[in-house]
Amino acid sequence: MTTAAPSHEAMADPPAGAGDAPATEGRRIARALLRDRGAVLSTAFLGLVVLMAICAPLISAVTGHGPNDFDPAAVDTNLGGLPRGSFGGVSADHLLGVEPQNGRDILARIAYGARVSFLIAISATVLTTLLGVVLGLLAGFYQGWVDQVISRIMDFLMAFPALIFMIAILSSLPTGDRSVLLVTVITVFGWPYLARVVRGQTLTLVNREFVEAARASGASTGAIVFKEILPNLRNSLIVMTTLAVPGYIGTEAGLSFLGVGVTPPTPSWGQMISSAVSWYATDPMYFAVPGLFLFLTVLSLTVLGDRIRAASDAGEAS
Numbered sequence: 001m002t003t004a005a006p007s008h009e010a011m012a013d014p015p016a017g018a019g020d021a022p023a024t025e026g027r028r029i030a031r032a033l034l035r036d037r038g039a040v041l042s043t044a045f046l047g048l049v050v051l052m053a054i055c056a057p058l059i060s061a062v063t064g065h066g067p068n069d070f071d072p073a074a075v076d077t078n079l080g081g082l083p084r085g086s087f088g089g090v091s092a093d094h095l096l097g098v099e100p101q102n103g104r105d106i107l108a109r110i111a112y113g114a115r116v117s118f119l120i121a122i123s124a125t126v127l128t129t130l131l132g133v134v135l136g137l138l139a140g141f142y143q144g145w146v147d148q149v150i151s152r153i154m155d156f157l158m159a160f161p162a163l164i165f166m167i168a169i170l171s172s173l174p175t176g177d178r179s180v181l182l183v184t185v186i187t188v189f190g191w192p193y194l195a196r197v198v199r200g201q202t203l204t205l206v207n208r209e210f211v212e213a214a215r216a217s218g219a220s221t222g223a224i225v226f227k228e229i230l231p232n233l234r235n236s237l238i239v240m241t242t243l244a245v246p247g248y249i250g251t252e253a254g255l256s257f258l259g260v261g262v263t264p265p266t267p268s269w270g271q272m273i274s275s276a277v278s279w280y281a282t283d284p285m286y287f288a289v290p291g292l293f294l295f296l297t298v299l300s301l302t303v304l305g306d307r308i309r310a311a312s313d314a315g316e317a318s
Contacts, residue, residue, distance in 0.1 A: 073103070080101075118249070132191045157191075257273055
């Protein structure tokens with residue numbers, strides 16, 4: 001009995017994960033996001049905030065107000081420094097109002113505060129992802145004593161109440177530009193969570209048939225890691241990094257709110273909310289504007305990350 005030879009089309013099909021598969025996967029997720037109203041609205045708002053952050057110097061140049069420029073004429077000293085006019089001093093000159101007592105322009109401070117928040121959050125996300133992926137891969141791929149050492153370090157760091165230790169560490173350090181310190185502290189306490197996921201998935205993948213086949217064919221360790229294992233971690237890494245950014249924005253804002261994060265005069269949303277607490281009864285706009293920007297930014301990033309996760313899961317299920 002003769003066996004039919006495989007068709008030319010079947011022989012020509014590339015293996016899963018090869019060739020243009022990543023681009024196809026990206027287009028599929030993009031199409032799914034475009035059909036989702038929540039994802040579209042979240043992306044639009046995030047685009048606005050990112051544009052404000054990028055164009056912060058231009059905004060200050062157009063409005064004529066820098067983030068730290070005082071405008072005594074915009075506040076009424078007879079009323080304890082409350083902004084003149086309605087809604088916290090909103091006017092053609094100050095589109096989002098002014099801060100009480102000093103008259104600093106809130107729009108300029110929001111734009112520059114967005115720069116600080118995104119810079120710290122994205123930098124911390126990049127570093128935690130690099131550390132988490134590298135150490136998670138090492139632990140899962142080599143196992144043995146390497147896995148034991150890395151896993152014990154992860155357990156040690158994850159056992160700490162991170163926020164309390166961040167406050168204690170940052171409050172004991174000198175003031176000044178704390179952006180680098182914030183990124184460092186967030187990275188130290190953040191990487192184990194991603195590394196734990198990468199380690200678990202790597203432990204599963206190293207025993208799969210395609211990895212064994214690569215070993216049998218004489219592939220190097222680097223080829224196995226970069227061509228066989230990492231492509232299968234792509235979706236998980238995209239989802240986790242997307243969800244890490246809003247978490248780190250919230251962490252920076254919380255630390256700045258408590259006075260151990262970004263220090264004045266550098267603008268920060270958390271710092272603005274902290275300053276506004278004593279004014280919320282008499283000038284609610286001062287509290288509402290940075291609070292609303294922080295809330296909507298974190299919400300938009302969380303919704304977008306959740307939609308990407310759902311689209312990724314749907315692709316794996318199909």
